[in-house]
Amino acid sequence: MKYCDVCHSTYPTEFTSCPKDKATLRPLHELAPGMVIRDKYEILERIGVGGMATVYKARHLTFGEIRAIKVVSNKLVDDENFLKRFKAEAIITRKLRHPNAVQLDDFDTMADGRPFIVMEFVQGRSLRSWINDLRTLPPARALNITKQVASALGAAHKLGIVHRDIKPDNIIVIPQPAPPGSDSAGDQVKVFDFGIAKIRGGTTDISS
Template sequence: MLFCPRCHKLFHDDGEVCPYDGTDLIPPPDPRMGAKVGSYLLLDVLGRGGMGKVYKAEHVFIGRTFAVKVLHPKFKDYREYVERFLFEARAAAKIQHPNIVQITDFGYTDDAIPFFVMEYMEGEELVDLIDKASPLPVYRAVNILTQVASALAACHDEHIVHQDLKPENIFLVKKQGRRQLVHLQDDPQRPYKLEYEDTYDQVKILDFGVAHLARIKTEDTIAGTPEYMAPEQARGVIGDFRSDIYSLGVIFYEMLTG
């Protein structure tokens, strides 16, 4: 297999340039690109994290695009990391909510490394939106806030605490507008105007890698991101539902202030 660094398409070894844009083809930058795991052909790397990589993939039978997360090979022999990876998949799959990424499949690669399959989404992380557009308009920040809060309520109903809520773990998918917005004006004859929004942000919460069951208590373990973790988490006490709400408050403040 060869890879086009411009359009990110894979090609069989029967040419030197990309037929779409003329870019010189190179070997895939990741050894798993072009490989098949289960019924999924891995096409490109979407992201990297501390525990593994997320690939854009295609189901070889139905042709649908998915995202596949594969545990890093260096963790395959460490029970703690494998169990955490499995819990991430089970936690997200257990919670059926429109604002939580959907898990659709699970399996093992030929070299016995676990992976799970998620819905494929196009959009951006909240951290990128904050970096380029903060402070956000209040109506947009509130729209994101309410969706995250609804998703957290569903998690907490299942006794699952996310424990690492941050803008990097909140994904925004552009959807066609559905509401009318009220804009205040200085004109006393027309103090406000109504207009339909072009698009709105549908929230998807990602990465349950450090989530836990609320009934399981663990001390002396710091999990999360310092800028967003609740004080008790920083002291090494495992967080509960309130810790997620604290993190959401920090995120809301950041959306409004930058």
């Protein structure tokens, strides 16, 4: 189904614009800019879409802080196994507090039953994107990135958390000015997506 934000009417999926006011329709379960969820987070824009969830940029209404909100796809709202894994991801990520790991702030459920997690918003690009553009990274830059990833994973391992899906797509690089006296960029790195992580010695396993 499609939804019109102007007249609040719904139409079949094949419709692209509202017959009444010509406004562009959006999928019924897609969050639109300006919408507020749980009286706390104002949706600013959609920043990513996957097969299992959609990620939005949002603002906390009380604190004014920018956050990323990951909302489960409507087609999975009745999949109890997936919902269990999604909540487990939130529990795992919440335990990890490290400057090189994306921080998780909140877990909640929307009015239509879809759970969502609220995370630190990181303004950067995936390492995959950097590699595709540059083809190769200077050794000093690659070493700097590797050290930060290892630091985040080391902190996770101390908590008994094994990521199990480390790859360039799950590493965000935030360009920083080169330190004084250095010709190497001082990139900051953030590891994210603990969606198939496992807690050693425990029962929380969200592998697919």
